[in-house]
Amino acid sequence: MRRPKAAAVRGSCSCGWRGHSYPIDWDTVKHDRLDELDFSGPYDDWCEHIRAVEHQTMPLPAELTQLMDQLEEQLTALxxxxxxxALKAVGRPPTRRRPKSCRPRRSARPSESAPAKHAPA
Known part of the structure; x- marks a missing residue:
């Protein structure tokens, strides 16, 4: 028994977007080689989706864009x-330090519910 074959391919995005379906002509694919499939239609659809999303979003500040471009260049060289x-660098979890705006505010008086700090003996 042969394994089932897909009837079509389409682009998709993690946001939930799905592109048009493009039928697969298995008669033109030799020995079920998936690398011979034409993915230009789904890829073009996906590129158009990304362009539309980027057009709808707020632009990044120029300074941040420059930093990200420099990071991309350095990661490519690495x-x-x-x-x-390079894999270690891109897989590194974000720093544990929170931005100042996310840190809890400290009051002038210690909280009554907070345990008292004792000086070392």
């Missing part, structure tokens, strides 16, 4: 020299 180090 990926060519040391791929494992």
């Amino acid at each position: 990926a060519e020299q040391a791929p494992a180090a």
